[in-house]
Amino acid sequence: MVATVQIHEMTGTSTGVDKTSGTIRFKSSDNTTVDTNNRLQIPAAGDNYSYTKNLRAYMEAPPDTDIQDLEWYSDGSSGFGTGVAVSVKAVGTFTTNVDAQMTGGSDLFGYTSGSPLDGDGNNAGPFDSGDDDTYIGDIILMQMIVSSTATPKTLTPENWTLSYTET
Amino acid sequence: MEVGEFYRWEAEMSDGSVITKGGDLAGAIRVSIIPANGVPFPRHDFAGLRFERRFLKQFKHFTLNGPPDREANALDVDEKRGFSEEERKVRQEKRRKFWEQKGVELKVAPKPPNAAQCIETDDCRIWVIHLTGSVLITPKEYQLRL
Numbered sequence: 001m002v003a004t005v006q007i008h009e010m011t012g013t014s015t016g017v018d019k020t021s022g023t024i025r026f027k028s029s030d031n032t033t034v035d036t037n038n039r040l041q042i043p044a045a046g047d048n049y050s051y052t053k054n055l056r057a058y059m060e061a062p063p064d065t066d067i068q069d070l071e072w073y074s075d076g077s078s079g080f081g082t083g084v085a086v087s088v089k090a091v092g093t094f095t096t097n098v099d100a101q102m103t104g105g106s107d108l109f110g111y112t113s114g115s116p117l118d119g120d121g122n123n124a125g126p127f128d129s130g131d132d133d134t135y136i137g138d139i140i141l142m143q144m145i146v147s148s149t150a151t152p153k154t155l156t157p158e159n160w161t162l163s164y165t166e167t
Numbered sequence: 168m169e170v171g172e173f174y175r176w177e178a179e180m181s182d183g184s185v186i187t188k189g190g191d192l193a194g195a196i197r198v199s200i201i202p203a204n205g206v207p208f209p210r211h212d213f214a215g216l217r218f219e220r221r222f223l224k225q226f227k228h229f230t231l232n233g234p235p236d237r238e239a240n241a242l243d244v245d246e247k248r249g250f251s252e253e254e255r256k257v258r259q260e261k262r263r264k265f266w267e268q269k270g271v272e273l274k275v276a277p278k279p280p281n282a283a284q285c286i287e288t289d290d291c292r293i294w295v296i297h298l299t300g301s302v303l304i305t306p307k308e309y310q311l312r313l
Contacts, residue, residue, distance in 0.1 A: 002171040007227055021280060023230045064188045073312065086231065108231075113312035144232070157230040159278050163312055166171075166223040167190035 003063035003166050010054035010139065013094045018058070023157070026050035026086070026144035030097045040146045042083070050144040051097045056135045057119070057162060059127060066126035069165040070119030070137040076112035079158055083150030090138040092122030102143040108160070119162065171225050171282040173206045173297040178218070192218035192286070200284050200295045208300025217289040224285060226313045228278040281313045 008016030009024055009032045017032045029038035030051040040050055057070060078085070087105030111117040120137040127136040177187045179197040192198060195218040200211040245255045282297040287307065294303040294311050305311065 002169065002223065003225075004169055004171075005225065005227065007229055019229050020227050021229060023232070025232055065190060071312075080232075116312070142231075155232045157232060159228050160231055161278075161312075162227045164225055166225060167221070 001061065001064055003059065003067055004061035005067065005136075005162070005164065006058045006060050007162055008056055008058045008135070010056055010094055010135075014135065016054075016056065016058065016135075019055075024053055024055070024142075024160075026053065026142075028099065030099075040144060042146055042150045042152065043148050045148050047101070047148075048146045049099050049101050050146075051099045052095070052102055053142045054094050054097065055140040055142065056094075057137045057164070059131050059134060059136050062129035062132040063166045065167040066128040067136065067164050067166050068120070068125040068127070069163075070125065071116035071163050072119050072140055073111045073113050073116035073161055073163070074109050075159060076109055078109045079156035081150070081153070081155075083147040084155065085145045085147075086142055087145060088117065088140060088142045090117055090119060090121060091141050092138060094139055095141065101145075102141060105141070105143065108142065109158075113161075116163070119164075168203065168205075170280050170297050171223060172203055173208070173282070174200050174202055174284055174295060176200050176221060176284055176286075178221070190220045190222055192220050198286050200286075202300065206300075211295055211302055213286060213293060219287045219289060221284065221286050224283045224311060224313075226281045226283075228280060283311055283313065285311070 006018045006020045009019045010016040011032065023034045025034045026040065027038040027050060028040055041048055086108040087102055088108045088111070089105040122138045125136065175187070177185050177199050178192055178195040179185050181194050181196050197212060197214045198218055198221065202208045202210060245258055250258065279298065284295045286293040290307060292305050292307055292309055294305065296303065303311070
C-alpha cells in the first residue's frame with residue numbers, strides 16, 4: 001500500500017492542522033487561519049517578526065515497508081521582494097510559537113532541490129507501520145521577517161516542498 | 168485516488184514468481200510499472216537489465232503566504248462542478264475581472280503533489296513520473312526532485 005503523508009501546521013506537541021496543498025500564512029497573531037487579518041506591519045526602522053510556524057510531516061497511512069530521506073526545499077527564488085525574508089531551521093521538538101526573533105535559522109530560499117533541508121536529522125527514520133497516525137521526521141520552524149525597506153503589497157505565493165523515499 | 172497510487176509495480180523473478188512489495192530487485196528478470204484502473208497513462212515494462220532495487224519518491228507542496236482560501240478554492244470548485252476546461256477558463260477570467268474591479272487580485276492554486284517510481288539498475292535509474300506517465304533515465308547517483 002502506498003503511504004499517505006500530510007504536512008501539518010502544528011498547534012501543539014502532538015496536534016496540528018493539515019496544510020498539504022494548502023497555505024501557510026505568516027501573521028502577527030498565532031493561529032492557522034488563512035485570512036487577511038493580523039497583517040505584518042512594516043516598521044519605521046529595524047525588523048518586525050511574524051509568529052513562528054511549526055511544520056511537520058504526519059503519517060496518515062503507512063507504507064508497505066518504510067519511509068526515509070525526508071527533505072524540504074523551495075524553488076530557490078524569492079518573489080517576496082525587498083525587505084521580506086523567511087528564516088527556517090529543522091528542530092527535534094515542538095516549541096510554542098512566538099513573535100520574538102528566531103535564532104539559528106537560514107534563508108528559506110537557500111534550500112533548493114539541489115541542496116535541500118534535511119528533514120530527519122534530529123528525529124531520524126526509517127518510519128514504518130509502527131509510526132502510523134503519528135508525526136514523523138523533524139519539525140520545520142519558520143518565521144517571516146519584515147524590514148523597514150519593504151513596501152506595502154500582497155505577497156506573491158511561494159512553494160515549499162516535502163519529498164521522501166518510500167519502499 | 169492519491170497521486171502516489173496512480174501507478175503500481177511488479178517484478179518477475181528468475182523462478183517465475185512475481186513480487187509487489189519490498190525494495191530489493193536482485194534477481195528480477197522483468198519490472199513493470201502499471202497504471203491504476205482509470206489512469207490514462209501507458210504501462211512501462213523493462214527487461215534485459217541488471218535490476219538492483221526500487222522505491223517511490225513522493226512530493227508534497229504547499230504555499231507560503233498564498234491568497235485567502237476563497238480565491239484558491241474557486242478553481243477547484245469549478246472542476247468539481249464538472250465544467251470543461253474551456254468553461255473553467257471563461258469563468259476564471261470573469262472572476263478575475265470582478266475581483267480586479269473590487270481591488271483583489273486572483274491567484275492560482277498551489278502546485279499539485281507528484282510522485283515517481285524509481286527502478287535502479289547497475290548503471291542507471293529509471294523514473295516513471297506519476298502525473299504524466301513519462302519515463303526519465305538518469306545516472307545512478309541522480310536524485311530526482313519535482
